[in-house]
Amino acid sequence: MAETRFVERLTPLDLIMPGGYVGALLVFPTTQLFPTILTKLQNSLDLVCERVPWLMGRVFFTSAAKGQSSTLEIRWTTTDTSPRITDKGSLPHTYEDLVRDQIPLESIPADMWTSRSAIQIESGSGAPVFVASLFRFADGKAVGLCIQTHHNAVDGFGFAEILGFWARHMKESSKSTIPSFGLSLDRNSRLAKALDQRSATRRPSLDELFGRHPEYSRHPPVLPTEVSACTSEILTITMEKINGFKENLKFYLATAPSTNTVACALLWSAIIRARMRRNPTLENKTSRLPMAVNGRKRLDTNLADAQNPYLGNMVLFSLAEMPARDVSDCGQGGGPSTELLADACRIIAQAQSPDRIDAGHIRDVCNIMKDLEDYRSIFPGWELFGSRDLFITSWADLNMYEFDFGDGLGKPQSVRIPYAQADGNVIILPRKRNGAGERLEAVIMLKRDDLEVLKEDSLWEAL
Structure with a gap:
C-alpha cells in the first residue's frame, strides 16, 4: 500500500x-x-x-x-x-x-x-x-x-x-x-472561515497595523550588556486574601473585577516593588503588563466548541501600562493604595476587554503576519530585559485538575511546568478548586536577587 x-x-x-x-x-x-x-x-x-x-x-x-x-x-x-x-x-x-x-x-x-x-x-x-x-x-x-x-x-x-x-x-x-x-x-x-464572516472593507497598510498594535514591534529586543542569574519558583496567594481585596475594591469599581484581574494586578505590584529595591530609578518609568488572551470566543464561538475545538494558536496579547510608582503602591493598605489597585484592575480589564481584542483585532494581527516578508521579523512590543515590564500568562481556568485518567491514576494531584531561567515572566498555574483552603499558585521567573526580595512581600502565603 x-x-x-x-x-x-x-x-x-x-x-x-x-x-x-x-x-x-x-x-x-x-x-x-x-x-x-x-x-x-x-x-x-x-x-x-x-x-x-x-x-x-x-x-x-x-x-x-x-x-x-x-x-x-x-x-x-x-x-x-x-x-x-x-x-x-x-x-x-x-x-x-x-x-x-x-x-x-x-x-x-x-x-x-x-x-x-x-x-x-x-x-x-x-x-x-x-x-x-x-x-x-x-x-x-x-x-x-x-x-x-x-x-x-x-x-x-x-x-x-x-x-x-x-x-x-x-x-x-x-x-x-x-x-x-x-x-x-x-x-x-x-x-479563514471565521475571519471571512467579519471581513473588513479596507485592508490597512503594514505601518498602520503596527501603529494600531504596540504589543508587536519590528525591532528586535536590545540585549543586556550583563547577564544576571535568573531562576523560577512557585509562590502562592490564598484565595481568602484575593477575595478580601475584591471585597475592598467594591467601593471603587462599578463592575466587580475577576479573580484573575485582581491576581494579576497584585503580582504586577509585588514584582515592581521587589525590582525597585534593586533599581530605585524604576519609579520614574512606566511599566507595561502584556498578557496572553484566548481569542477563540472573541472571533467565533464555534472555535471553542467542546466537540470540535480549535487546537491551533489563538493567542493575542493585551497591553496595560501604568506609572511604576503607582503600580508598586497598589494594595499596600489604606484608601489611596486601594484606589491605585482599583485603577490597575480597571486598566487590565480594559486592555483585555472584548471591545479591545475582538475579531477586527485578530484580523489585524493575521494581516501583519501575512504582510511581513519573513514571519521571524516580528518581536514583542514590550521590554524583555530591562526589568521594567512583566508578562503574565494565566492557566488558572484550564481545568487540568479535573481531568480523570481512570482506574489506577484518577485525577492529578499536582500540575507543574518545566523549570526555566528568565526575567519578567509569570505563569499562573491551573486552579485546584478545593474550597476554603484554595491557593493560587504562580510560577515567578525573575532575576535571582529580585526573587529573594519578592519572597519577603506580605502578599504571599507564609510557607
Missing part, C-alpha cells in the same frame, strides 16, 4: 508564537504497577492520534518561494505511528518529600522531559509536534507524566483540550462512547 503524505500549513497566529514547547507535568499518586500504567497511557494515546493524526507529525520550516513567504508546516504520513511515551526511570526524591515542599520546579530534572522548552527547528528533520515521558518517584507512591506540544502548533488552551481528550480515552473503556473531535476543516480553513 502506497504511503500517503499529509501537510498542514501553520496559520499566521501559529507563526507569531515563539519556537519551543508548551509543557505540563501531571503528578498522580498510585499503587498500580508502572508497566501497567505506561501501557494504558500508550494505548489511549494511540487512540487520540487516530482522531488527531497531526499529533504524530513534525513541524518543518519551509523556505520562501516565488510568490510565497517562508513558513512552517506540519507533515505526517499514513505509516507514522503515535509518539512513544519515554520511560524516564525514577526520580531520586520520594513523593512524600516533594509534596511536603509543594513539588518545587527545580526538583524535576530537565532530563525527565523529552524536549527542551526552547528548541530550534532543524532543517530537514523538523521537530515533533507531541512528546511525552513518564517517571516514578523514589518511594513508588506516585508517577509523573510529562507532556509537551510544539508551541507553533498548539497554544496552552489547545494543549489542555488534547490532555482532556487523552484523559477521556483513559477513563472510558469503549472507544465508541467518547465524543470525537469533529476536525472537519484544517486550521487554515477554519480560521
Whole structure:
C-alpha cells in the first residue's frame, strides 16, 4: 500500500508564537504497577492520534518561494505511528518529600522531559509536534507524566483540550462512547472561515497595523550588556486574601473585577516593588503588563466548541501600562493604595476587554503576519530585559485538575511546568478548586536577587 503524505500549513497566529514547547507535568499518586500504567497511557494515546493524526507529525520550516513567504508546516504520513511515551526511570526524591515542599520546579530534572522548552527547528528533520515521558518517584507512591506540544502548533488552551481528550480515552473503556473531535476543516480553513464572516472593507497598510498594535514591534529586543542569574519558583496567594481585596475594591469599581484581574494586578505590584529595591530609578518609568488572551470566543464561538475545538494558536496579547510608582503602591493598605489597585484592575480589564481584542483585532494581527516578508521579523512590543515590564500568562481556568485518567491514576494531584531561567515572566498555574483552603499558585521567573526580595512581600502565603 502506497504511503500517503499529509501537510498542514501553520496559520499566521501559529507563526507569531515563539519556537519551543508548551509543557505540563501531571503528578498522580498510585499503587498500580508502572508497566501497567505506561501501557494504558500508550494505548489511549494511540487512540487520540487516530482522531488527531497531526499529533504524530513534525513541524518543518519551509523556505520562501516565488510568490510565497517562508513558513512552517506540519507533515505526517499514513505509516507514522503515535509518539512513544519515554520511560524516564525514577526520580531520586520520594513523593512524600516533594509534596511536603509543594513539588518545587527545580526538583524535576530537565532530563525527565523529552524536549527542551526552547528548541530550534532543524532543517530537514523538523521537530515533533507531541512528546511525552513518564517517571516514578523514589518511594513508588506516585508517577509523573510529562507532556509537551510544539508551541507553533498548539497554544496552552489547545494543549489542555488534547490532555482532556487523552484523559477521556483513559477513563472510558469503549472507544465508541467518547465524543470525537469533529476536525472537519484544517486550521487554515477554519480560521479563514471565521475571519471571512467579519471581513473588513479596507485592508490597512503594514505601518498602520503596527501603529494600531504596540504589543508587536519590528525591532528586535536590545540585549543586556550583563547577564544576571535568573531562576523560577512557585509562590502562592490564598484565595481568602484575593477575595478580601475584591471585597475592598467594591467601593471603587462599578463592575466587580475577576479573580484573575485582581491576581494579576497584585503580582504586577509585588514584582515592581521587589525590582525597585534593586533599581530605585524604576519609579520614574512606566511599566507595561502584556498578557496572553484566548481569542477563540472573541472571533467565533464555534472555535471553542467542546466537540470540535480549535487546537491551533489563538493567542493575542493585551497591553496595560501604568506609572511604576503607582503600580508598586497598589494594595499596600489604606484608601489611596486601594484606589491605585482599583485603577490597575480597571486598566487590565480594559486592555483585555472584548471591545479591545475582538475579531477586527485578530484580523489585524493575521494581516501583519501575512504582510511581513519573513514571519521571524516580528518581536514583542514590550521590554524583555530591562526589568521594567512583566508578562503574565494565566492557566488558572484550564481545568487540568479535573481531568480523570481512570482506574489506577484518577485525577492529578499536582500540575507543574518545566523549570526555566528568565526575567519578567509569570505563569499562573491551573486552579485546584478545593474550597476554603484554595491557593493560587504562580510560577515567578525573575532575576535571582529580585526573587529573594519578592519572597519577603506580605502578599504571599507564609510557607
